[in-house]
Amino acid sequence: MGEPLYEFQPRNKVVKWIDYRLPIFTVMHRELVAYPTPWNLNYLWNFGVLAGIALVVLIVTGLVLAMQYTAHVDHAFASIDRIMREVQYGWLLRYIHMNMASFFFIFVYIHIFRGLFYGSYKNPREILWILGVIILLLMMATAFLGYTLPWGQMSYWAATVITKLFSAFPLIGDAIVTWLWGGFSVDNPTLNRFFVLHFVLPFAIVAVVFLHIWALHRFGSNNPVGIDASGPQDKIPFHPYYTVKDLFTLGLVLIAFALVTFFAPNYLGHAINYAPADPLQTPAHIVPEWYFLPFYAILRAVPDKLIGVILMFGSVLILLVVPWLDRSPVRSGAYRPVFKWFYALLVVDVVVLGYGGSQPPEQPWILINQIATLYYFAYFLVILPLLGYFERPKPLPSSISKPVLGGGAQPAGAAAKPMEKA
Amino acid sequence: MADTANTGHGGSGDQQGSGRRDFLYLATGTTGAIGAAAFVWPIIDSMNPADDVLALATTEVDLSPILEGTAITVMWRGKPVFVRKRTQQEIEAARSVDVNALRDPEPDKARVQKPEWLVVIGVCTHLGCIPQGNQPNEPRGNWGGWFCTCHGSHYDTAGRVRKGPAPKNLPVPTYAFVDDTTIEIG
Numbered sequence: 001m002g003e004p005l006y007e008f009q010p011r012n013k014v015v016k017w018i019d020y021r022l023p024i025f026t027v028m029h030r031e032l033v034a035y036p037t038p039w040n041l042n043y044l045w046n047f048g049v050l051a052g053i054a055l056v057v058l059i060v061t062g063l064v065l066a067m068q069y070t071a072h073v074d075h076a077f078a079s080i081d082r083i084m085r086e087v088q089y090g091w092l093l094r095y096i097h098m099n100m101a102s103f104f105f106i107f108v109y110i111h112i113f114r115g116l117f118y119g120s121y122k123n124p125r126e127i128l129w130i131l132g133v134i135i136l137l138l139m140m141a142t143a144f145l146g147y148t149l150p151w152g153q154m155s156y157w158a159a160t161v162i163t164k165l166f167s168a169f170p171l172i173g174d175a176i177v178t179w180l181w182g183g184f185s186v187d188n189p190t191l192n193r194f195f196v197l198h199f200v201l202p203f204a205i206v207a208v209v210f211l212h213i214w215a216l217h218r219f220g221s222n223n224p225v226g227i228d229a230s231g232p233q234d235k236i237p238f239h240p241y242y243t244v245k246d247l248f249t250l251g252l253v254l255i256a257f258a259l260v261t262f263f264a265p266n267y268l269g270h271a272i273n274y275a276p277a278d279p280l281q282t283p284a285h286i287v288p289e290w291y292f293l294p295f296y297a298i299l300r301a302v303p304d305k306l307i308g309v310i311l312m313f314g315s316v317l318i319l320l321v322v323p324w325l326d327r328s329p330v331r332s333g334a335y336r337p338v339f340k341w342f343y344a345l346l347v348v349d350v351v352v353l354g355y356g357g358s359q360p361p362e363q364p365w366i367l368i369n370q371i372a373t374l375y376y377f378a379y380f381l382v383i384l385p386l387l388g389y390f391e392r393p394k395p396l397p398s399s400i401s402k403p404v405l406g407g408g409a410q411p412a413g414a415a416a417k418p419m420e421k422a
Numbered sequence: 423m424a425d426t427a428n429t430g431h432g433g434s435g436d437q438q439g440s441g442r443r444d445f446l447y448l449a450t451g452t453t454g455a456i457g458a459a460a461f462v463w464p465i466i467d468s469m470n471p472a473d474d475v476l477a478l479a480t481t482e483v484d485l486s487p488i489l490e491g492t493a494i495t496v497m498w499r500g501k502p503v504f505v506r507k508r509t510q511q512e513i514e515a516a517r518s519v520d521v522n523a524l525r526d527p528e529p530d531k532a533r534v535q536k537p538e539w540l541v542v543i544g545v546c547t548h549l550g551c552i553p554q555g556n557q558p559n560e561p562r563g564n565w566g567g568w569f570c571t572c573h574g575s576h577y578d579t580a581g582r583v584r585k586g587p588a589p590k591n592l593p594v595p596t597y598a599f600v601d602d603t604t605i606e607i608g
Contacts, residue, residue, distance in 0.1 A: 064468045086472040089464030247454075 008034070031217055036235035037242055038223035040400050044114040045221065045242075046249040047107045052209060053250060054104040059202050061097040062146075065090075069149065071195035073188045076151035077276045095265040101143055102268045103257055105291035108136060116322070117343055119331030120222040126323040128215035131208055133319045138205045140292070140316070145198035147289060151191065154270045156277030157286055159186045159194070165299075168309040185279060223400060226332025230399040285360065293357030294350050300361050301373040311373065318380050325380055327388025335394040339387050346379045480608035482600065485539065493556045495544060498607045502544035502552055503595060504568070505605070508579055512566060513537050516580035526591045530580040533594050541605065542581035542592035546570040553577060553592070568592070 008029040010016045019025040068087050070079040083090035121129035148159040163180045167173040182189030272283045288296050299312040349372050356369040481498040493506035516530040553568035554560035563569030563576035565584045575586030582591040597607040
């Protein structure tokens with residue numbers, strides 16, 4: 001009975017003519033309109049689409065900003081000032097670009113934590129998950145590179161400190177840093193290459209996002225129950241059910257975004273970055289943007305330079321092997337009574353790390369950061385593997401419909417139910 | 423859409439329900455389209471001239487060093503403007519022409535404020551090359567004005583096109599005499 005919803009039957013002759021030769025409309029219809037989606041997805045499943053929209057907004061605003069920006073140490077700061085004061089709507093475009101970068105991270109972090117709770121990384125979605133971690137890494141690199149471009153004090157010192165991380169590696173460390181800089185300090189060659197990379201990496205992200213969606217559509221979305229759909233009655237077409245739901249969330253999120261962009265555009269930034277870069281003076285209190293704070297806290301948790309750097313990179317890279325660290329066959333955390341609590345503690349832990357990263361490296365924050373770092377790694381390396389053996393999961397329902405409808409699946413009524421929900 | 427007014431009464435008939443859906447669908451779509459346009463406009467407008475570019479729209483020129491029969495080139499809005507002090511002979515040549523026989527009919531008097539001073543934008547109206555004739559060693563074309571070497575357009579001593587592919591005369595920019603020896607272009 002669901003079949004007509006999923007079939008593509010073009011009426012327009014031009015569409016038919018093109019589609020016969022290049023079935024692009026069929027593919028788009030199959031992946032973006034008909035795409036069968038579990039009908040029990042909750043609002044946490046909206047954040048992938050939101051992240052994609054944020055990426056598009058960043059690329060579009062970034063494109064026109066790049067037309068006004070000058071990647072030269074003598075002109076970069078002034079060119080940003082010119083964007084703010086002279087270019088038509090330049091202030092708006094820059095504030096959108098700045099704050100949408102933050103919102104992109106908010107969306108992606110929620111997206112990742114959703115995946116961690118509902119076991120979205122588990123068989124057969126390991127590659128989907130790994131591609132997501134690669135997107136996160138590319139995002140972090142792009143955000144850092146973009147932050148250096150205004151060539152303010154924080155830009156300059158962020159560029160210095162972050163590139164200096166690589167000097168921790170024995171023997172080749174200093175050579176790597178010199179190579180990254182293209183000189184013996186962060187200078188014009190550095191700014192030039194950072195601009196080129198900041199421009200090109202988002203397109204690499206688009207390419208990986210494409211693979212990410214491809215891998216997602218291979219088996220379809222996971223769902224809050226975490227079991228596979230038992231048949232077509234468990235799925236509904238993506239359009240209009242999830243397009244409208246995504247658009248609704250987008251509306252809410254854009255209201256929040258507009259409030260930040262228009263009323264507190266610099267709230268998430270640092271005032272000192274409105275002072276031009278000075279290679280002879282470091283700002284007194286130097287912290288990264290908020291989305292790097294948990295990792296920054298991990299970097300500073302141990303007094304050893306090399307181990308700190310390894311732990312920081314490791315805290316992201318460890319996500320790559322989560323599908324094999326988690327030994328539990330149950331996907332959804334809703335059916336894992338013990339996991340649930342450790343997971344909640346992980347969320348708190350990352351928030352604590354984020355706050356700890358913003359504090360000066362003094363007691364009690366040194367100790368708190370150390371404990372939080374320990375728990376972060378223990379969660380992935382000890383708790384996840386052990387829970388698979390010791391935890392006794394709750395019995396899983398026989399179908400997606402069961403826990404919602406309270407009875408057995410009712411194939412005949414399934415098509416009508418989602419409409420009630422939507 | 424006509425029955426949308428009725429939908430508020432809480433009727434659950436099919437017709438009323440679909441009318442309300444149509445209304446919501448159109449209202450949502452319209453709001454979304456306006457929102458998208460409001461986002462797109464700043465992006466497009468940012469590529470227009472910025473305020474500092476618009477602020478540079480006037481240029482002052484000191485006329486005192488220009489000798490009779492010679493011309494200088496000044497920059498205005500990123501383009502060359504020819505300022506030429508014409509000889510009596512050149513003025514007469516420009517004024518003795520049958521205006522109606524010209525490709526772009528314009529009397530010389532309409533193109534100058536003071537007969538000896540000719541001010542024109544030095545961009546060929548064909549495809550935008552800079553015509554030659556301001557330097558003493560450059561060709562001035564068959565009518566003693568300017569000659570565009572790109573595609574062979576000839577301009578006379580009033581900057582009017584006389585031969586070649588150019589469709590229009592060299593345009594006269596807005597300018598005013600600040601005093602006897604200074605003009606402000608723009």
